[in-house]
Amino acid sequence: xxxxxxxxxxxxxxxxxxxxxxxxxxxxxxxxxxxxxxxxxxxxxxxxxxxxxxxxxxxxxxxxxxxxxxxxxxxxxxxxxxxxxxxxxxxxxxxxxxxxxxxxxxxxxxxx
Amino acid sequence: xxxxxxxxxxxxxxxxxxxxxxxxxxxxxxxxxxxxxxxxxxxxxxxxxxxxxxxxxxxxxxxxxxxxxxxxxxxxxxxxxxxxxxxxxxxxxxxxxxxxxxxxxxxxxxxxxxx
Numbered sequence: 001x002x003x004x005x006x007x008x009x010x011x012x013x014x015x016x017x018x019x020x021x022x023x024x025x026x027x028x029x030x031x032x033x034x035x036x037x038x039x040x041x042x043x044x045x046x047x048x049x050x051x052x053x054x055x056x057x058x059x060x061x062x063x064x065x066x067x068x069x070x071x072x073x074x075x076x077x078x079x080x081x082x083x084x085x086x087x088x089x090x091x092x093x094x095x096x097x098x099x100x101x102x103x104x105x106x107x108x109x110x111x112x
Numbered sequence: 113x114x115x116x117x118x119x120x121x122x123x124x125x126x127x128x129x130x131x132x133x134x135x136x137x138x139x140x141x142x143x144x145x146x147x148x149x150x151x152x153x154x155x156x157x158x159x160x161x162x163x164x165x166x167x168x169x170x171x172x173x174x175x176x177x178x179x180x181x182x183x184x185x186x187x188x189x190x191x192x193x194x195x196x197x198x199x200x201x202x203x204x205x206x207x208x209x210x211x212x213x214x215x216x217x218x219x220x221x222x223x224x225x226x227x
Binding site (some may be wrong): 004006031033035039041042043044045048055056058091093095097099100101102103104105108112 | 116146148153154155156157161173196212213214215216217218219220
């Protein structure tokens with residue numbers, strides 16, 4: 001049973017470009033979560049989604065960031081017009097809901 | 113609001129000695145508590161959880177944790193440390209009410225096991 005898959009593992013963007021991060025949950029998991037980790041810090045919650053629905057986006061910046069989890073395909077975290085402060089590791093997790101979350105390997109975003 | 117405190121940034125333990133990584137929490141209602149471990153350039157691996165029941169929970173790789181409601185603590189322990197236990201450890205909490213799935217993490221404790 002494959003774990004949570006994230007791609008790409010590393011992403012480099014120039015300021016002003018768009019970043020798209022993908023996450024495929026574990027088989028049988030319908031709940032997806034996105035977290036951001038800045039260097040030497042813990043993970044900060046961004047958004048919680050179920051299929052086609054955003055359940056909790058209280059941790060998402062109000063501008064430039066969006067997330068979706070379509071009926072078919074992976075969950076996407078999109079960052080428009082990236083700035084240097086967006087450089088971080090972005091982790092996706094999945095669960096069956098109300099249980100422990102299993103994390104992917106992360107996408108390390110570097111903004112030049 | 114929910115929060116987690118890991119008071120030690122760094123813990124050093126000699127191989128074969130017992131280890132403790134401390135965690136205290138604050139949450140409204142019943143807490144769901146978790147420990148995760150992170151190796152360099154990797155994602156978080158789930159170690160153990162407390163939801164309800166016995167205050168002492170056992171997890172992966174010989175780790176265990178004790179839930180103490182009066183002290184609002186959930187310290188991670190292992191009777192005999194291995195060099196391979198060296199990693200970054202995160203404690204996390206969320207409220208147990210249905211619909212709240214947001215995990216709040218501590219800032220992490222770097223555990224180094226000295227051969």
